[in-house]
Amino acid sequence: MSPERHWRLLTSVRRAISTDPSKVALTEAYPVLSETIVVKILDLALRIGESMFAVGASAHDVTFAITRVAQVYGLAGVQVDVTFNAIGVSYHRGEEDWPTTLLRVVRAASPDHAKLQRLQALLVDITEGMELTEARIAFRIIRRTPFLYRPIVVIFARALLTVGVALLFSASPLVILLTFVAALCAAFTQAGLARLQVPSFFSQIAGAFVITAFATITSAFGTAGITPFDHVQPSVIVASGIVLMLSGLTVVGAAQDAIDGFALTAGGRILDLTMQTVGVVLGILIGLELARLVGYSMALPDDALPFGPLPAQIAGAMIIAVAVALFNGAGMRIILVSAVLSVIAIIGYSFTILLDVHEGAASAVGALLASFIGILISRNLHVPSVAVTTAAIVPLVPGSAVFRGLLGLVDSDGTAEGMLVSISPLVLAASIGVGLAAGASLGLYLGTPLRVTLASVAKSRARVRR
Template identity: 50%
Template sequence: MFESVSRAVGSLWWRLLRNGSPDDTSDEPDDVLITAQEHERVILHVLDLATRLGDAMLSVGASAHEVTVASTRAARAYGLTDVHVVVTYNSLSVSFQQGEDEWPATVMRVVKWDAPDHSKLQALQELLYRIEGGLDLGLARARLRRIRRTRFPYRSGAVVAASALLAMGVSVMFGASAVVMAVTFVAALMAAIVQATLARTGLPLFFNQVAGGFVVTLVAVGVTAAGDLGVEMFTDVRPSIIVASGIMMMLAGMSAVGATQDAIDGFAVTASGRILDVMMRTLGVVIGILLGLQLGVVMGTVVPLLPTALPFGSVPQQLVGAAVVSAAAALTNGGRLKTILVSGILGAVTMVGFAIATAFGLDMATASGVGALTSSFVGGVAAQRLHIPAIAVTTAAIIPLVPGVAIFRGLLGIVQAEGAFDGLVIGGNALVIAAITAVALAAGVSFGLYMATPVRSTLRRVSQARVGLHH
């Protein structure tokens, strides 16, 4: 009796291990007798693959919900239909229990956060599709190891230049002049070079942010001093745009939006970790800017920073600036050429939705949510047709509206208030607006992708039907 059951289990697991499908028996041996140890070894290999896949996705920018779904799908493809996935900010575990009387098998990995790399994320998603298509377990594990060792697709010089271009795009959105755009690009380029240099030393990111904020502010101080001395080129320069553009480059606000999206999806621990991360990054920028401002005061130059939000420029300036910002963000996130082009277009789509919403009298946060919903819906449908990760294009598309500057204004107001009630109220109000905007953006992205899902399914069925008719 035991031998017959063992042969049946062994036959099933041999087919799963060799071909990924229990229906294919072409290479099945005539005599398979699997032991309990071999059975457990295969289960651990499947759990290890699912855990490493989720770990790799989470470390390069995927949301906690995406990681949970991917790990579950990978395990199901090899016969583990009821796994339990737990995602926190810095750890991931996948468990499987064969029966009520059996001990569960669990694999856990510590997540080492890396810079977003959407080309690697795309490769991981393609691997998941191959796994569900019947890829051999051993080949899947080997390909995953190869993908994890893949280097970032662009050199550091290209990333630095793209970061400066992102900041210049922000200045275009604010209606900056050609001089301000040029100064913004130079300031952001200097800050990005300093940050890239410090990153090679292994210095914590907090201090990199301090250095970046300090460098950007020094440029703003220098431009203000030149204007005060009567240099005609800099007399009408608004230093607030230079500082705000640098902030957007260093923060891009995506940690706040990603944290909010994780909170909406029910991953409170991961959301809390990301919120703390964005707060520390922003505090680093605030400290760097305060140091730069204090140095300016010592030198006799006071940089006027607007206590209120900077107004956007004309609609054409918003569209062009948003396209530049989103395309540059896609490059810094490691997106391929197709992803960069689509992200630039979707950045403009985001601003179109935002402009239409504001034309109907909606407030900033609600209009931002409408813009995010519009671009995520279009991006979700386009991603299916173009075979690119939806998260890559939607992430870059909403960067023009993320509340990085609002978070900075709130923290800066609280720091400069020095306990004064009015200052605390103004700073707190800016932080509340930033939080509401982040929630609106995350909700818009989530709902837009949700709405795009049935459309993608319909288009896929139509495409398959056309292929069938063609054949």
């Protein structure tokens, strides 16, 4: 081989392995935008992201929304930082200019799925070419839109959720009525504390205490032989109340942020979720201990409360999903989709249980089916996937297992064996919670690329038809 051919071969091999820095252009093309326009674009993008984050969107969705709005209006390379309670954006036009940096603090995070739906629709309109001035006006209108329902509707919707939980266990009409009344008292208590700006941790304690006290009084009436309370199951009342207290927690959002790599945001959400759950536990324990001190106690159930027949499960799951969607401020379209997905989740769970699969794994399967189908249909129906997924998996929240574990701790004799027996339902509840979060997050990740593929195929067919 000649030296020239040998040199050419070495050059080809070198090019296949590495890049020659001298052959790469170091110039960058920047859009000619004034500092005022840059600030307006960043401000709009940041405020849209802040509003989405405050009403329940994940950190990944917020980051995507901010960068997408900035790119549409000519700002490429915007840096976004999302933490648990703050969002920052920065844009650097060139080495000779100071970077433009804005920061917004998310002061209150409360689900409002109707507003989230409007914000996502605005994002689509911006992507399709809405003018900057028009987009700013449209966003101000959305931001000032009040919550869809009045407070009394939210209170009754929360109480309605417990009716659905009682139906899951195929409870009697009297137990369903008592469950509704107990939840209504707890919801009014928490609404009053919220008006007084009491921290939600203490609000959770108060709500759980009210429900436990109501169930204890019902149990005392039954023990005394007073009809018709002698055949009432107080554990159904407390289990329904636990689902009510935990239904508003962002389990899916926390798991999704952790998987997306937003460790700080996920850590904050998980800590908040833990504190709210601890509040429920403390409220129930205080109620049970006070009842024991005055001479009243509830008997520990021998076995876990089983779900009723499949028609009762479907009816209960639909009521729960509708109630969750209502007190999260969802519109009619989100409510209907949530009800359908809850049926899918409970059917998937029930059929998996029939295969003698562990309850945690069965819960993961139900959540996976609901979130996977939800992410596929959310785009065409223009509903937020996180909204319908959250409402669909609430029927699987392990309220009964949590109550059995707490009641077992109160009644335990202090021995190691007694403690292990009482802790086992809590371990089961934790495994179900992990399964719900994992299944819902996995369904979102499996469905997202498929949804993008289906959307591109639909666009290609539309172009062919045109």
